Amino acid sequence: MRKTPTKRDNGPAYLLLAPILILLTIFVVIPFFYALVVSFYDWSFYQESAFVGVRNYYLVLTDDLFLESVWTGLKFALMVVPAMLILAFLFANVVKNLSPRFSGFVKTSIYIPTIISGIVASVIFVFIYDYTAGLANYILGWFGMEPKAWLAEVGTALPSIAVPAVWLGFGLTALIMLSGLHDIPESYYEAAALEGAGTWAKMRHITIPLMRNVILYLLVTGFTAQISQFELSLVMTNGGPLSETVTPNLYILNHFRNDVMVGNSIAASLLLFVVLGSISAVIFRVLNSEKAVDG
């Protein structure tokens, strides 16, 4: 941290820091410790709470529905993240070679889905998957295939929700990749070309190794973001069919909304916090304080 050597500025510092400290304390720190306390209680809106030790954690970890939701979240992330990264990587390599004017248009266009809300995306895609009037079954028809109930069949529900997730995240991922590609000096490619390296060799020996950290960053942030996804399954399937599309956060949200006992779901959310929070903390450490990302 940078220091100004001359004198301390306690007064102005505390004055300017007061708003952020007060707001974070009221709306983040207090709720967090409160959640921590509640997780050890048999607590509900309607009755006296009783201390139950780690029983909530035990119940959550032995609840098949919770474990299933974690598995669903993992499957979902494994569908979305690799597909998104590979598509974005390939497309970034294409856009890099475009003329500046056209690439400006392409960059703006692919970014637009990123700013669309999960609700609107869900509405659009429910419509695309509509059994009789949807685009998806219309395309199946071209190939002479029978229509599918995309969101109602156990086999297709989760992949069907993965598609809008890729759609929403593709643009930003591709643009981050593109900026990573622009950071690679053109002279590397020229030198390789002089030595007779082809497109594939350049990709393998220059692009991919130099993009390693960018890809790693996108992989980890993408993974934590997708495993936390719940809006799409909430609106598109409400977790169904059966509980095929219940992600961990949807499990927690459903318990908040439906149960009288909330200690369990708070325990679940804290367990998730430990896992996801430590992943983010590790990324933050790796990126170090001099390196920033936005989006």
Added chain:
Amino acid sequence: MHTLTRLQKSLIATISAVVTLVALFPLLWVVIAGFKERAEVLATPFRFFPKRWLVQNYTDILGDGTFLKSMAVTFGGAVLFAVLSLAVNSAAAYVFARLDFRFKRFLWVYVITTMFIPGMAILLTSFIVVNKMGMLDTLWVLVLPGVASAGHMFFIRQFYLNIPLALEEAALIDGAGRIKIFTAVFLPMSFPVFVIVGIGSYLGYWNSFVWPTMTITNPNLFQIMQYLYTFRSERATEMGMLMAGSALSALPTIILFLIFQKHIISGIKISGLK
């Protein structure tokens, strides 16, 4: 630059055009579906363009008082949210970037740690807190809880760390106070970072719906995503109106994005990651 053959160039242009079209297709479709006749929206076989272009769905949703009110209330809230967020987080960013004070290290850790607490972990207890403060069903319950953001503060601080010390030294020598330097030297230079962080805050507010559905029951304060979510569950048969409403709800965001696109797109990078 390595040179490409004509064939390669046209191949690259074609792929780009196709991917761009695929990315925009769902949005174009929802806009166009909004122009269909009520019965045609869910008609088989699938048709991309309406038989007859009707503005009925758009006029219906705009005529549905609550929709326009939700748009206006959400827009006002989002702007207020973005402005407050910039004020609170940039002030803290400046302090952590430049000032020296007691407990700096501790307060830095205190603020940064909040970045790793996921919203879902504190969703319910936050609700209890705002309930106890009597904030339910007010604009404040939508705006205040998210204003302070360690992530945004951190991002602005990175920007401030790159401003040369020389710029403020002249002002310091002239006897300007620390707060004066913040408002007179740092704020005027903050435009590039404020565009990115401000739009980010605006988007987060505009697109949120779980928190509004928990804390707002007064229809006069309905947020736009909450409105669409409720519309979908209560008036599921009126698909055309839902399409038109979804399309319109994305419009302010898209316009705002198009205005600032240059700053946003050029701001997307991971610096120092090689």
